[in-house]
Amino acid sequence: MNQDEPQNQEITNESSVEPEEPNQEFVPEGDSSSQSESGVDFLVELEQLSAVEYAQERDRVVEAQHQLSELKNQAAELKQEIATLQSQRKKLSEQVNQTQNALDQVVQESLAQLEQRRQSLQIAVEQLERRQERIRAEMRTTFAGVSQDLAIRVQGFKDYLTGSLQDLAAAAEQLQLAPKVKEEPEEKVPQSQPVEEPPSTPQFAEPRFQSTAKQIRRLLDEYRAEPDYYGPPWQLRRTFEPVHAERAANWFFTQGGRGALRTMGSRLQNILIASAVISVLYTIHGDRLRTLILANTPERLGDWRRGLQDCLGISRPDFGPDRGVGLFETPEAVALKAERLVKGNFMPLIIIDDSEDKVSLGLLQFPLWLAFAPDPQRMAREREYDF
Numbered sequence: 001m002n003q004d005e006p007q008n009q010e011i012t013n014e015s016s017v018e019p020e021e022p023n024q025e026f027v028p029e030g031d032s033s034s035q036s037e038s039g040v041d042f043l044v045e046l047e048q049l050s051a052v053e054y055a056q057e058r059d060r061v062v063e064a065q066h067q068l069s070e071l072k073n074q075a076a077e078l079k080q081e082i083a084t085l086q087s088q089r090k091k092l093s094e095q096v097n098q099t100q101n102a103l104d105q106v107v108q109e110s111l112a113q114l115e116q117r118r119q120s121l122q123i124a125v126e127q128l129e130r131r132q133e134r135i136r137a138e139m140r141t142t143f144a145g146v147s148q149d150l151a152i153r154v155q156g157f158k159d160y161l162t163g164s165l166q167d168l169a170a171a172a173e174q175l176q177l178a179p180k181v182k183e184e185p186e187e188k189v190p191q192s193q194p195v196e197e198p199p200s201t202p203q204f205a206e207p208r209f210q211s212t213a214k215q216i217r218r219l220l221d222e223y224r225a226e227p228d229y230y231g232p233p234w235q236l237r238r239t240f241e242p243v244h245a246e247r248a249a250n251w252f253f254t255q256g257g258r259g260a261l262r263t264m265g266s267r268l269q270n271i272l273i274a275s276a277v278i279s280v281l282y283t284i285h286g287d288r289l290r291t292l293i294l295a296n297t298p299e300r301l302g303d304w305r306r307g308l309q310d311c312l313g314i315s316r317p318d319f320g321p322d323r324g325v326g327l328f329e330t331p332e333a334v335a336l337k338a339e340r341l342v343k344g345n346f347m348p349l350i351i352i353d354d355s356e357d358k359v360s361l362g363l364l365q366f367p368l369w370l371a372f373a374p375d376p377q378r379m380a381r382e383r384e385y386d387f
Contacts (some may be wrong), residue, residue: 008370039309216252219280220245233313234282236275260371263354270372271307274351288347291325294334295353301327331360
């Protein structure tokens with residue numbers, strides 16, 4: 001609208017100047033009427049153009065006002081968000097300050113407690129040190145203190161001697177001394193009275209050993225009827241069923257302590273029967289009994305070791321080549337060890353696991369051996385599987 005105003009002023013000026021010209025020159029009437037009509041048309045066109053431009057300008061003004069209102073709304077929203085964020089920041093800063101204050105308070109309290117404990121411990125240590133010095137002074141000055149000091153020293157020397165003698169005795173037991181082996185032939189001298197000397201091989205089924213047989217039956221009945229789960233070592237500590245007692249009695253009285261029993265189907269059951277036999281023989285022969293276990297794998301030997309520990313109440317030191325129970329994987333080693341034990345006046349008991357499908361003839365020469373025969377059906381199945 002402002003750009004159009006100068007043009008309208010120029011037009012009005014021109015129109016205002018043009019009428020002065022007729023005063024100077026003569027214009028016919030027909031020409032003046034045509035000029036007035038063209039001026040009117042020109043004015044009409046100008047008015048139309050100004051109306052269109054005014055409408056456009058008005059639309060632009062409305063659009064600008066609409067955009068301005070939207071910007072104002074966005075500015076209000078941003079101001080609100082800023083206010084919200086400021087309030088949240090203020091709350092967070094307050095919480096951080098509270099937490100820091102609480103941590104500082106806890107640290108201060110902990111430090112105070114530690115300092116108090118340190119001071120109390122220091123006081124207690126000082127008191128104990130003073131008490132120790134006082135006791136030492138009394139021991140130096142009084143007869144009772146000197147006597148107590150001497151008694152403490154004598155007791156310490158006594159403990160030292162006792163431990164040294166025990167170590168010496170243990171070392172002596174581990175040595176393989178041979179005087180007893182050389183004295184064995186002297187037992188053959190009294191040949192005039194063979195009835196009074198017991199044979200080296202125990203014969204539990206002979207009539208003259210009725211007392212030993214009664215003792216064996218009594219022990220088996222005791223294991224079966226009155227089991228002692230907390231008895232001394234080498235005594236059976238597990239439940240002994242009649243089927244187990246029957247097999248043990250069969251080995252003692254029918255087979256004479258030298259034979260094979262049908263496996264119970266479980267190594268633990270076999271170990272239970274063997275434990276009963278070992279317990280009975282240990283009661284009769286004492287420390288002369290030496291048990292030799294033969295199994296072809298370390299795993300099976302481990303089962304025997306754990307089972308005998310559980311059934312007889314013995315411990316790991318009782319296992320070893322020179323101990324109560326020896327564990328072997330080959331029959332040759334068992335035969336050599338049993339021969340040495342016989343020469344040393346010991347009573348070897350050879351127990352053969354059911355995993356051994358063949359028995360070495362060298363083991364049958366000894367007085368006591370117990371073999372657990374494997375199940376024939378299981379052996380047949382294993383052979384079919386291997387085939």
